[in-house]
Amino acid sequence: MKKNLITAFLMTIATTILLGVIYPLVITGLAQLLFHDKANGQIITRNGDAIGSRIIAQPFTSAKYFHPRPSAAGNGYDAANSGGTNLASTNQKLIDRVRADAATLHSENPSQPIPVDLLTTSASGLDPEISPAAAEFQIPRIARERGLSESALRDLVQKHTDQRDLGLLGEPRVNVLELNLALDGASAGR
Secondary structure, three states, X not given: OHHHHHHHHHHHHHXXXXXXXXXXXXXXXXXXXXXXXXXXXXXXXXXXXXXXXXOOOOOOOOOOOOOOOOOOOOOOOOHHHOOOOOOOOOOHHHHHHHHXXXXXXXXXXXXXOOOHXXXXXXXXXXXXXXXXXXXXXXXXXXXXXXOOOHHHHHHHHHXXXXXXXXXXEOOOEEEHHHHHHHHHHHHHOO
């Protein structure tokens, strides 16, 4: 019995050191060496200042910017409270929010159908990308606000549209932060 307890105790110590210390340090070191940008959150900087992460959405509320999907994460795009609402499609709170968002979007662009990703939240509430259709829907508002032509904005959206991975995985998508940074650059160059 005593021999089994000593063996169990030593195995616990050995596996704790191996799997709780050595393995995480090796994996962290390899990630930093081989995938430095990805291991550090894909932070986008401008003039040495961190602007945001390429992989976590940020709220853009000004009419002169492309807006991301709505967020149910905490107080909006809060990575510490990531998660969906888990509200059923019959939940009155969800219905009221979607109706209010739809009314706002219809007032912005009454002649176009609203892309679903401008009305629905993602599972994490932090999705940094929208569909090309959602970006296209917002072009008239941004053109009015910035005094840019809609065709110039369409070209900008097209340049920042990522196609399916490997030609078949996922859907075409536009990273909102990168698009808005390019939009600021295009507006500054006028």
